[in-house]
Amino acid sequence: MSSVRLLVLGSILRSGASHGYKVYSDITSWRADTWTNVKPGSIYHALEKLESQRLIQPVPSQSEEKPGPSRTEYSVSEKGKEEFYSLLEAALKSSDIQSFSVGVAFMEMMPRTEVLALLQERHTLLLHSAQFLKSLPTSEFPSDPSKHPELVGLWVRYVESQAEHTLRMLQHIESGQYGFREHHVKEENE
Structure with missing residues (x-):
C-alpha cells in the first residue's frame, strides 16, 4: 500500500x-x-x-x-x-524492487545530496545482505528449502545485481546526470 x-x-x-x-x-x-x-x-x-x-x-x-x-x-x-517525503526516503533505501522503483520515479523531487545519501545507504545494506546470504549453510541434499544451494544462489545473485545497479545509479547521479530540486517541495512553499 x-x-x-x-x-x-x-x-x-x-x-x-x-x-x-x-x-x-x-x-x-x-x-x-x-x-x-x-x-x-x-x-x-x-x-x-x-x-x-x-x-x-x-x-x-x-x-x-x-x-x-x-x-x-x-x-x-x-x-x-x-x-510523501517519508515514503520516498524509505523507498529509495528499500531492497524491495517495487518500492525502490517508485522511489526512483520520484527521486528528482528531492535534493541531489539527499538522494545520494539514501542510495549509498541502500548500497551498503545490499552488500551486507549479500554477505549474509553467502554465509548461509547449503546442502547437496537439503532437508529444508532454506539450505537449497539453488535458492540461496538465486538470492545472492539477485541482491548482488541490485547492489551493482545501485552503484551505477550513484555514479550517474554523482556525475551530474538527471535534474533534482534544490529543496523539498514543502520548503519551496514556505
Whole structure:
C-alpha cells in the first residue's frame, strides 16, 4: 500500500492539484502496473484513505468548465508532503524492487545530496545482505528449502545485481546526470 500512496501523492504533487481520474491517467500512462503491483481500484482507494487522513485536501477546480459532472480536485496538504517525503526516503533505501522503483520515479523531487545519501545507504545494506546470504549453510541434499544451494544462489545473485545497479545509479547521479530540486517541495512553499 505504501507504494500506491507514494504514487498517488507524487502524481498530485507533480500536478499541483489533480482529480482522481487524472491521478489514475498519470499512473497508467507511466505504465506503473509493469513495475509495481498497483491496480486501478487501489488508486481510488488510496485517494479516499489519503483524504480521510487529511494528507490530501479538496481544492477549487483549476480546470476549465467542461460538460458533465464536476470532479473533485485535490492538493497535497503539509502533512501529506511530510508523508510523501517519508515514503520516498524509505523507498529509495528499500531492497524491495517495487518500492525502490517508485522511489526512483520520484527521486528528482528531492535534493541531489539527499538522494545520494539514501542510495549509498541502500548500497551498503545490499552488500551486507549479500554477505549474509553467502554465509548461509547449503546442502547437496537439503532437508529444508532454506539450505537449497539453488535458492540461496538465486538470492545472492539477485541482491548482488541490485547492489551493482545501485552503484551505477550513484555514479550517474554523482556525475551530474538527471535534474533534482534544490529543496523539498514543502520548503519551496514556505
